[in-house]
Amino acid sequence: MSHGFAGHVAEFRCAQEDALIGRLIDGVAATGVDGHRNAQIAAWREQIRILRHQLAGAPFQAWFIVPGVRDPPTISTP
DSSP: OOBSOOEEHHHHHHSOHHHHHHHHHHHHHTTTOOOOOHHHHHHHHHHHHHHHHHTOSGGGTTOEEOOBOOOOOOOOOO
C-alpha cells in the first residue's frame, strides 16, 4: 500500500494542505497511476479538512495515522 502521509495526528494537523496533496499525488504515482483528476484532488482537500476537524481533540494528538491511498485494483485477463 502506498500512502501520502504517515505520522502523528499533531503533525498531520500542522502540515500545509498543499504539501499533503503533493504527498498523496506522489503516493498514487508510486503505484503506477500517472493521471490525477481535479475532482480527486478536490476530494482529498475535503477529506483533509474533515480529518483535521475530527482529530482536533487532545486525546488524538499522540495517535499515529497513515491516511492515504489504496493500491489500484488489478484486472486479470484470462
